[in-house]
Amino acid sequence: LNDKKLDPAYRWPARLPRIVELVKHCDPDIIGIQELQAHQVEEMMEFLVDSYVFYGVGQTDWDQKGEHNGFLLRLERFEVIDKMILSMSDWAYDPSASPGEKFSRTLTVLHLKDVKTGKDVIVGNAHFSFSSLEARQFQAQFVADYFAKLNPQISQVFMGDLNTFP
Numbered sequence: 480l481n482d483k484k485l486d487p488a489y490r491w492p493a494r495l496p497r498i499v500e501l502v503k504h505c506d507p508d509i510i511g512i513q514e515l516q517a518h519q520v521e522e523m524m525e526f527l528v529d530s531y532v533f534y535g536v537g538q539t540d541w542d543q544k545g546e547h548n549g550f551l552l553r554l555e556r557f558e559v560i561d562k563m564i565l566s567m568s569d570w571a572y573d574p575s576a577s578p579g580e581k582f583s584r585t586l587t588v589l590h591l592k593d594v595k596t597g598k599d600v601i602v603g604n605a606h607f608s609f610s611s612l613e614a615r616q617f618q619a620q621f622v623a624d625y626f627a628k629l630n631p632q633i634s635q636v637f638m639g640d641l642n643t644f645p
Contacts, residue, residue, distance in 0.1 A: 491519055499526040502551070510551040511604035511638035517543040527551065535604075536564055538583045541574050548606045548639075549587045560599065561590040565625065567605065567618040577621070579613030586622060590633075601629055605639040615642060 482490045502510065512535065515523070520533055535549015536542060541564060552559070565586045568575040574583040586605045593600060605622060608614035619641075626635055 491522075495519075495522060495526075498523065502527060502531075507551075508553045508556040509602060511549075511602075512551060513546070513548050513604070513606040513640040515547045516545075517547065520547050530555075534559070534562055534589060535587050536585065538585050538606075539574065541585075545582070546606070548585050548604060550589060550602065550604055552589070552591075556594060557591040558594055559589060560592055563588040565621075567621040571621075577608065577611075577614040577617045579611040579617065580608050581610075584608060584614070584618060586625065588625075598634065600634045600636060601626075603635075603637045603639075605637075605641075607639065607641045607643075609642045 487493065512520075512533070517537060520535070524531070524533055530553055531551045532554055533547075533549055533551055535547045537545040537547055539545030565571045565588065566573060566575050567584045567586050568577045568580075574585075576582055577584055584606060586603055588601065588603045590599065590601050592598070603622065603626065605618065607618045622637060626637060629635060
């Protein structure tokens with residue numbers, strides 16, 4: 480989150496300890512993350528590295544630039560079978576913008592095996608456009624089309640910041 484314009488009480492250095500405390504208290508197996516910059520992921524993982532791994536990339540270059548959209552995943556619970564990053568655009572395998580959008584938005588997908596139950600699950604996480612209804616509609620259809628092609632015998636979960644407002 481680019482929070483330089485926020486009151487210091489709401490900026491990353493003040494929020495990080497509360498986020499870490501909440502994650503440790505709730506002890507979730509998987510969390511969808513949106514809007515973190517690379518340094519924020521690194522700083523958060525310093526506190527969570529014993530229990531979690533982060534999967535995701537910067538949306539600008541599919542490496543470190545731009546906001547990161549991904550997952551915090553408890554490795555003692557899940558085995559990663561496959562992982563995929565897709566651009567929610569007409570060119571899914573390259574960083575590119577959706578129609579009506581100014582920059583790339585990613586769909587991060589993990590195919591996991593739950594080591595506790597032995598069952599597979601596919602999870603997706605995305606951050607839809609804030610400023611463009613056209614882009615949000617395109618992104619929602621992109622996600623729906625992607626999940627519709629998956630094996631219906633495998634459980635599927637989609638999460639994200641969908642910016643669903645008029």
